Amino acid sequence: MINAGLTELAAMLAQKKISSAELTRLYLDRIADLNPELNAFVTVSAELSLAEAAAADARIAAGNAAMLTGIPVAHKDIFCADGWRTTCGSKMLENFIAPYDAHVVTQFKNAGMVSLGKTNMDEFAMGSSNETSYFGTVKNPWDRTAVPGGSSGGSAAAVAARMAPAATGTDTGGSIRQPAALTGITGLKPTYGVVSRYGMIAFASSLDQAGPMAKSAEDCALLMNVMAGFDERDSTSLERPAEDYTRDLQRPLAGLKIGLPREYFAEGLSEEVARAVEAALDEYRKLGAQTVDITLPNTQLSIPVYYVLAPAEASTNLARFDGVRYGYRAPDYTDLNDMYEQTRAQGFGAEVKRRIMIGTYVLSHGYYDAYYLQAQKIRRLIAQDFTEAFTRCDVIMGPTTPETAFSFGDKADDPIAMYLSDIYTIAVNLAGLPGMSVPCGMDKNGRPVGLQLIGNYFSEARLLGVAHRYQQATDWHTRMPDQI
Amino acid sequence: MSLTLHDVKRVARLARIAVSDAEATIYQQQINGIFGLIAQMQAVDTAGVEPMAHAQDLQQRLRDDIVTETDRHEKFQAIAPQVAGGLYLVPQVIE
Amino acid sequence: MQWEIVVGLEVHTQLSTQTKIFSGSSTQFGAAPNTQASAVDIALPGVLPVLNRGAVERAIRLGLAVGGNISRRSVFARKNYFYPDLPKGYQISQMDHPVVEGGSLTILLAGGEKTVRITRAHLEEDAGKSMHGDFHGMTGIDLNRAGTPLLEIVSEPDMRSSAEAVAYARTLHGLVVWLGICDGNMQEGSFRCDANVSVRPLGSTELGTRCEIKNLNSFRFLERAIDFEAQRQIEINEDGGTVRQETRLYDPDRDETRTMRSKEDAYDYRYFPDPDLLPLVISEEWIVRTRAALPELPAAMRERFVAQYAISAYDAGILTSGKAMAEYFEQAVAASGGLAKHCANWAMGELSAALNRHEMELAQCPVTALQLGQLIARIGDGTLSGKLAKEVFEALWQGEGEVDAIIAQRGLKQVSDSGAISAAVDRVLAENSSQVAEYRAGKDKMLGYLIGQAMKAMKGKANPQQLNDILLQKLNQTRV
Numbered sequence A: 001m002i003n004a005g006l007t008e009l010a011a012m013l014a015q016k017k018i019s020s021a022e023l024t025r026l027y028l029d030r031i032a033d034l035n036p037e038l039n040a041f042v043t044v045s046a047e048l049s050l051a052e053a054a055a056a057d058a059r060i061a062a063g064n065a066a067m068l069t070g071i072p073v074a075h076k077d078i079f080c081a082d083g084w085r086t087t088c089g090s091k092m093l094e095n096f097i098a099p100y101d102a103h104v105v106t107q108f109k110n111a112g113m114v115s116l117g118k119t120n121m122d123e124f125a126m127g128s129s130n131e132t133s134y135f136g137t138v139k140n141p142w143d144r145t146a147v148p149g150g151s152s153g154g155s156a157a158a159v160a161a162r163m164a165p166a167a168t169g170t171d172t173g174g175s176i177r178q179p180a181a182l183t184g185i186t187g188l189k190p191t192y193g194v195v196s197r198y199g200m201i202a203f204a205s206s207l208d209q210a211g212p213m214a215k216s217a218e219d220c221a222l223l224m225n226v227m228a229g230f231d232e233r234d235s236t237s238l239e240r241p242a243e244d245y246t247r248d249l250q251r252p253l254a255g256l257k258i259g260l261p262r263e264y265f266a267e268g269l270s271e272e273v274a275r276a277v278e279a280a281l282d283e284y285r286k287l288g289a290q291t292v293d294i295t296l297p298n299t300q301l302s303i304p305v306y307y308v309l310a311p312a313e314a315s316t317n318l319a320r321f322d323g324v325r326y327g328y329r330a331p332d333y334t335d336l337n338d339m340y341e342q343t344r345a346q347g348f349g350a351e352v353k354r355r356i357m358i359g360t361y362v363l364s365h366g367y368y369d370a371y372y373l374q375a376q377k378i379r380r381l382i383a384q385d386f387t388e389a390f391t392r393c394d395v396i397m398g399p400t401t402p403e404t405a406f407s408f409g410d411k412a413d414d415p416i417a418m419y420l421s422d423i424y425t426i427a428v429n430l431a432g433l434p435g436m437s438v439p440c441g442m443d444k445n446g447r448p449v450g451l452q453l454i455g456n457y458f459s460e461a462r463l464l465g466v467a468h469r470y471q472q473a474t475d476w477h478t479r480m481p482d483q484i
Numbered sequence B: 001m002s003l004t005l006h007d008v009k010r011v012a013r014l015a016r017i018a019v020s021d022a023e024a025t026i027y028q029q030q031i032n033g034i035f036g037l038i039a040q041m042q043a044v045d046t047a048g049v050e051p052m053a054h055a056q057d058l059q060q061r062l063r064d065d066i067v068t069e070t071d072r073h074e075k076f077q078a079i080a081p082q083v084a085g086g087l088y089l090v091p092q093v094i095e
Numbered sequence C: 001m002q003w004e005i006v007v008g009l010e011v012h013t014q015l016s017t018q019t020k021i022f023s024g025s026s027t028q029f030g031a032a033p034n035t036q037a038s039a040v041d042i043a044l045p046g047v048l049p050v051l052n053r054g055a056v057e058r059a060i061r062l063g064l065a066v067g068g069n070i071s072r073r074s075v076f077a078r079k080n081y082f083y084p085d086l087p088k089g090y091q092i093s094q095m096d097h098p099v100v101e102g103g104s105l106t107i108l109l110a111g112g113e114k115t116v117r118i119t120r121a122h123l124e125e126d127a128g129k130s131m132h133g134d135f136h137g138m139t140g141i142d143l144n145r146a147g148t149p150l151l152e153i154v155s156e157p158d159m160r161s162s163a164e165a166v167a168y169a170r171t172l173h174g175l176v177v178w179l180g181i182c183d184g185n186m187q188e189g190s191f192r193c194d195a196n197v198s199v200r201p202l203g204s205t206e207l208g209t210r211c212e213i214k215n216l217n218s219f220r221f222l223e224r225a226i227d228f229e230a231q232r233q234i235e236i237n238e239d240g241g242t243v244r245q246e247t248r249l250y251d252p253d254r255d256e257t258r259t260m261r262s263k264e265d266a267y268d269y270r271y272f273p274d275p276d277l278l279p280l281v282i283s284e285e286w287i288v289r290t291r292a293a294l295p296e297l298p299a300a301m302r303e304r305f306v307a308q309y310a311i312s313a314y315d316a317g318i319l320t321s322g323k324a325m326a327e328y329f330e331q332a333v334a335a336s337g338g339l340a341k342h343c344a345n346w347a348m349g350e351l352s353a354a355l356n357r358h359e360m361e362l363a364q365c366p367v368t369a370l371q372l373g374q375l376i377a378r379i380g381d382g383t384l385s386g387k388l389a390k391e392v393f394e395a396l397w398q399g400e401g402e403v404d405a406i407i408a409q410r411g412l413k414q415v416s417d418s419g420a421i422s423a424a425v426d427r428v429l430a431e432n433s434s435q436v437a438e439y440r441a442g443k444d445k446m447l448g449y450l451i452g453q454a455m456k457a458m459k460g461k462a463n464p465q466q467l468n469d470i471l472l473q474k475l476n477q478t479r480v
């Protein structure tokens, strides 16, 4: 049961082999068992979940169920959900009960899916290891001394440990793809603007994008059918006709041109990851695809550009956390300014404060042109690299991360080492392209390796198909950690 | 380009984050490390390159001027640190 | 030394939209605290702005009316600072690419016309309000006003006195109300002025150091604040000091300005393009459509009034200072049968005085333009004397009915029957023989007395010109 894909679960629900309430309870029990150790969930409410399950069962009984009605899903704690505590991994929002639903949450509710709870994450999505969460680290289900990646580490661990059939995540610089890679699951970051950001707590507005995290590409496609779509409340939401993201799942790979960026296979890539990715590429060749060498010359610059743009946007996005209308307010202060300064000093963790200060600095008087504007110009050069590359190939492939999951504390005190680990994922956000991570092997310690697939704008369906055909031919995505 | 302790404190004040001298020193080191990384950007020739603010080159959509919101202040204020008579309370603002 | 005062104004006009600039909350004034503050307005985590078409439309109207350039592409930026009435910790405004660039406004002064250049006008959101009431020593925050659309209209430093600044502000106020983009209610803060004031030796072409005086929400405060501030700067200069650039507040109770913040602790607003909003693109077609729908503008109407109605430029200026007055005047002229000069005098005289006396706006005036026109027609055809007309006007104000009915009811019709007037004059001359004698002996001022007596005998209804002529004729028959 816990390995069943969404299609299978949907069939069981439709045939009344199981009720949504039973399915929900099964996952709530697994969470109760595993979460004390893994810490993937920050908030669980059996009461709220079971009420949603009961409503789903009623809908199924009434015969007006949608395809995924009754299937539970876990939400990254960055999405506001009416009546649910929504913390964004921060002390600042420790007691924040969201008074409204994010668009993504509404879409899942409309589909009749059941929320299993809110998953742990790096504070305000700033981190690559889930170590910045105020609610403690998340353990990687494959190796509990290793990080699950971040910032959607809770969602990744929840799916990997089968505490949820699927989950939502968000990706600003790799936060869906990197934890998916490190926990052996499948994750998709869509084209910027395909999924509404309304109700998703903003980190870097021009880069943030929500997407599905699940056991397979097929499941991600089904979740995209629920999540994606125009929302008039988000000015950056794209007005496009609805699409069926499963439409290309069976499309053969013969003739597919895979671009291999030279920069993604260069120094810094671990041997074990390289070997697993090469094996995956061989599999693709066997399936009829061709590979071509390409170049993304500005890849190195994506990190400095990102660490200017994202903190700049974040520094002002996080100004609303001031202790006035919601969230944490320091207990002691001398005056208004002190209330602000104490509230924000106590409410935010070290990584968030560091990034707010970097962002404040790069936007401050006299530095804007040298940092922010220069970063936006290089951002265009980075995007142009991809435009150029896609004249030569249909999809780009490479490793999602340079290494497999690292151990707790390895990089926690070295922000730069942490930042460099996002080298293969960040450029995709800067360009606004869709990207995926698909499990493609294991290292010698049994830690998963992720293969990254990058498509042109709006090529999600094709990407999902390319991933699905690989998953038909291999079984990496079906493997499960021990002890779960 | 590196930040002085004074820069760090100025930025912290602009961002309304209280920092002790000891914290400011740590932030100074870390932030300067990150600026070492960022410095790579300065060597890039971007003459004539249009800054990229958004992934898609689109224009702002406009909303019709019609009231769609209702009064939800009770629900919103249930999660506020301090309210009275429908107002959010803050330490005295001196003008 | 002779000093020259230099003033530029930044005016925040609240746009008369139904909803806020970035949310669907009502902008209605006076609601209970925070009942018109939506999730977007209170900046809940995760909410996003969507731009109101009505606010943009109004900005285009203003831009076209002042002959400015409507930016085909403008950008919204975040202006970052912390304040409890600013929920997001930034104000969404426009910085490098405002919606309107350039333009000008012609103002009428005692000595003639003057053109004040407009630098720019940009769209932005208003902040909430701080209430310093009795909340255990705390301040209360009401966010109903947060997100109300503002058009900030910035002038060049083209004004040379407080009087010019007030004339500009009044003209602009008249224009935004005329265009229907702002209700102009200054008590409710719909039209707020910031004045940039500096002084320089007369003849100098360089600008002196300026101070910005914030939030002047009446024309009188604007005038007094500029006068005080200019005098303060002149005194500093004459004492050999230097003026510091700073932001000052005007205190109407003490009639002085004082420091709010100096340049050293000026905010670093860290403007940058708001990533939640895309560039605002205004099509040529939208501009053409808006231009076609613009009403006749005050300046054009003023010129037309001078040409069409043969009234002075000064009178035409007053009559076109507001759209309501201009429309009232034109309707009255039509109803009077074209007695434009009379209508102008009545509109600026009796009518305006009555409105002032009753503290009323023209919109609430109980005397319609049609009624005033009919009344003036009755003056024109000799039915009413000026004096009787005032009585009819008063009756109209009291709602006693239509002009002719009031004249009939009160028997106010002027007597132009020369026989009746002649008889009354004869009677008066007979009864006042000593005064007649004095007049005939050369004491001219007795004439007034005799006219008064004759009019009294006629119960005030005699045609005054006729009565005058008859009386003089009879007196002079025997005067040497």
Ligand SMILES: [Mg+2]
Pocket: C010, C152, C194
């Ligand atoms: Mg201003």
Ligand SMILES: [Zn+2]
Pocket: C012, C124, C152
């Ligand atoms: Zn302003």
